[in-house]
Amino acid sequence: MFDVVVDEKSGPDGSWVPTALERRLAGERAAHRRRPLHEQLASSLPGGALLDRLDLLDAEEADDAALVEMVAAARRVEAHAHQVALRAAAALADRPSMQPGALAEHTRGPVGVAGDELALRLRTTKSEGHRLVRRGRAVQTVLTRTGSALALGQIDQTRAAAITDGVEGVPWQVAMAVEDAVIERAPRRTAAQVRADVAKALIAVDPAEAEGRARARRAERRVSRPRALPDGVASLRVEGPATEVHALDVALESAARAAKHEGDARTLEQLRFDALTGLGSQALATGTFGGCGCAGPSAGAGAGAGAGAGAGAGGVVADGTSAPATDGGPAPSGTPLGVIGGRRPHIQVTIPFDQLLPDRHEGEMSGAAIAGSDVPILAGYGPIAPTTARAVAAGGIWRRLVTDPVTGTVLDIGRTRYRPPPGMAELVRARDGTCVRPGCSHQADHCQLDHTIPFGSGGRTGVSNLGPLCTRDHLLKTHGDFTVTQIEPGVFEWTTPAGYQYRRERDGATTNLGAGTPGAPRRDPEDGRDPPF
Known part of the structure; x- marks a missing residue:
């Protein structure tokens, strides 16, 4: 009167009996555990489980091979996590809240604000925030094989970027063809090799547009703003036509070697640097850029400040002297320097x-x-x-x-x-130093002075209602659904379209106030006078 159900996993006595597949998997797991640690790590897929295992490993107890694979495994986990970040960035960019319609009418830059939103949260530059969005959209739409290789840890984010950035702006059919040509070899190639592979494939796939792309890239030539390095050192990056960049390199090398031949004690690298930076010191001293500047010494900043020097052998400036003056000598030729922030460059x-x-x-x-x-x-x-x-x-x-x-x-x-x-604008710029969007490093002299409370809405023209904003951040505040409050002179609270709030402190530090945290009320003096700062 009862139906008897026989469980295929149960023996006659009701005990559990593994299936053939389960027996095979158990055997493979046992064999995996018997392998050396470095082989186990090398064959592990990236993800949370691998990260958990890496956290539990004792680096002091591991042998050399295992330590190498621990680093490699961690990099695969990092690549996997980066793919997650790209996927989330692309999804954020598609949200209506990240696409303020008014902004498109006022900018030639990105019309979406997802990159700006991410830059604030990640404490990175706006450029990096927008790159995350562009790369995320690429690997989620056209370059899906690149996204998959990144998720599996087969390539790292640098090689993935070499592919996504290398085909940026080309038709999707061309981008997919280039990806197909390079992705199989990418795991075995360095990032520089992948970039070269992409450039070669792009010409092979679409030779007719190669010259047009080169013209467009030439039009984007640029010299970056200084990037701070430790111990009072900074760097500049030069990007432009390869012929012009190499011409500069050859000229610097020639000048340096000529000075070295004359007995200069500096190294070639020091001589190359001094030849190039002497142009800036001379230009600020003479008011023109590109003149010969060979009339003699003047009162410059001095050797202690690392100032430029007079012309030496091969055009390399000599240590310990300052930029040449124009008094008593020929007028310098070259391009006159303009005005920055209402003042002569300084x-x-x-x-x-x-x-x-x-x-x-x-x-x-x-x-x-x-x-x-x-x-x-x-x-x-x-x-x-x-x-x-x-x-x-x-x-x-x-x-x-x-x-x-x-x-x-x-x-x-x-x-x-x-x-x-009495120059209020000069005082505000001196107080804030940079654009007052948290994390922005644009110098105040190159920014627009913004009324925090718009003048047309009753905002006063005073130090408690003024702050420098770069062009992009001024547009975000005006048309991009970002709101700004100056809670006290020099302290600014920003609210993003996603509802996050950040406070830019007087020293430039950023305080994350979280999502939806109400900002402090703005403190306006009741008597209408500007407070001291």
């Missing part, structure tokens, strides 16, 4: 007043005393050594800005003035 250094004193010693300042306003700041770079700051404080092509060492209040703008002038 290099600005912010120096706490007490560090200008001649009896100041480096060792007198304890580590606890160091704060954001306690060390000299080179605009566009960051902190520099007090000895370097004092060397340039005398003037020349440099412009010093002296502050109170306790409060950070601006005491002097210019070379000898110790009280703020």
